[in-house]
Amino acid sequence: xxxxxxxxxxxxxxxxxxxxxxxxxxxxxxxxxxxxxxxxxxxxxxxxxxxxxxxxxxxxxxxxxxxxxxxxxxxxxxxxxxxxxxxxxxxxxxxxxxxxxxxxxxxxxxxxxxxxxxxxxxxxxxxxxxxxxxxxxxxxxxxxxxxxxxxxxxxxxxxxxxxxxxxxxxxxxxx
Amino acid sequence: xxxxxxxxxxxxxxxxxxxxxxxxxxxxxxxxxxxxxxxxxxxxxxxxxxxxxxxxxxxxxxxxxxxxxxxxxxxxxxxxxxxxxxxxxxxxxxxxxxxxxxxxxxxxxxxxxxxxxxxxxxxxxxxxxxxxxxxxxxxxxxxxxxxxxxxxxxxxxxxxxxxxxxxxxxxxxxx
Numbered sequence: 001x002x003x004x005x006x007x008x009x010x011x012x013x014x015x016x017x018x019x020x021x022x023x024x025x026x027x028x029x030x031x032x033x034x035x036x037x038x039x040x041x042x043x044x045x046x047x048x049x050x051x052x053x054x055x056x057x058x059x060x061x062x063x064x065x066x067x068x069x070x071x072x073x074x075x076x077x078x079x080x081x082x083x084x085x086x087x088x089x090x091x092x093x094x095x096x097x098x099x100x101x102x103x104x105x106x107x108x109x110x111x112x113x114x115x116x117x118x119x120x121x122x123x124x125x126x127x128x129x130x131x132x133x134x135x136x137x138x139x140x141x142x143x144x145x146x147x148x149x150x151x152x153x154x155x156x157x158x159x160x161x162x163x164x165x166x167x168x169x170x171x172x173x174x175x
Numbered sequence: 176x177x178x179x180x181x182x183x184x185x186x187x188x189x190x191x192x193x194x195x196x197x198x199x200x201x202x203x204x205x206x207x208x209x210x211x212x213x214x215x216x217x218x219x220x221x222x223x224x225x226x227x228x229x230x231x232x233x234x235x236x237x238x239x240x241x242x243x244x245x246x247x248x249x250x251x252x253x254x255x256x257x258x259x260x261x262x263x264x265x266x267x268x269x270x271x272x273x274x275x276x277x278x279x280x281x282x283x284x285x286x287x288x289x290x291x292x293x294x295x296x297x298x299x300x301x302x303x304x305x306x307x308x309x310x311x312x313x314x315x316x317x318x319x320x321x322x323x324x325x326x327x328x329x330x331x332x333x334x335x336x337x338x339x340x341x342x343x344x345x346x347x348x349x350x
Contacts, residue, residue: 003263004265012292013270034276076295088178089179089303091179095188098211101209101334113322119318120306121307124307125303128264128299129299147288148284
């Protein structure tokens with residue numbers, strides 16, 4: 001079991017399909033099926049990304065999610081915080097003031113400044129967040145693009161367009 | 176809710192009472208009551224620290240836990256790993272190979288090298304671990320010692336000795 005849940009992995013992968021000039025709006029279901037992951041699980045992640053201003057949804061049979069900002073402006077940290085809710089590494093309960101010797105009246109020195117244990121945790125948390133804040137969705141997409149054949153972006157686009165077209169054809173027409 | 180559970184906080188605080196030339200062996204119950212935290216909770220933490228070679232237990236009414244290494248050799252990282260079980264920041268499920276376009280046969284390029292998302296998570300994890308590995312129990316104890324009055328170490332020792340003495344007096348004597 002890891003500190004970050006699998007929603008973070010799925011959320012970041014979803015965003016990668018929405019990058020690029022050819023990117024089509026994609027429904028939550030299409031993003032899930034494109035990646036071979038549970039649609040009901042992905043359906044819980046995208047509203048969190050929308051609430052954080054990372055994606056934007058449009059209605060209709062050809063609607064779906066698009067990025068709401070440039071991929072170079074969306075950091076991995078922003079995605080993690082949107083999904084995990086800015087969870088700290090450590091929650092200091094200030095137990096240093098509860099020492100039995102203080103008999104319920106902690107002297108000022110005992111709770112002065114940040115607890116030494118909390119301080120190291122804050123440094124570790126900041127260092128992790130800095131690293132996540134240095135990488136953007138554009139960086140991730142560049143790495144994928146370097147590996148994939150040049151035709152891959154078009155194939156993804158065609159797959160998503162094909163799904164939206166099939167949905168539009170099945171939808172009841174207004175008379 | 177933080178990534179690290181409260182066991183990490185209690186475990187580190189317990190170790191601080193075992194530092195120093197005057198430190199007495201302390202039972203799990205004494206360490207809990209000294210800090211005003213639940214004895215049953217602390218009783219689950221100390222065996223993990225013992226298993227990791229951070230503390231050593233001695234038997235008998237005057238027995239208890241001692242540090243098993245110099246405080247300057249016990250890093251915060253070692254304590255976190257002993258208690259949390261070396262939990263990674265992120266668990267990569269390699270979903271990049273499951274793309275619907277691959278129809279169950281992921282091409283070599285799609286799973287080549289470390290996934291870009293996993294790579295940033297590994298860097299963030301390492302950066303957090305480096306920070307936790309740079310601080311030792313000796314560093315934490317020095318910060319506490321700088322704030323506490325000079326008599327505090329002796330008072331803690333007297334409290335622990337008093338508890339052990341009371342226990343020894345209550346214990347049935349061998350005839």
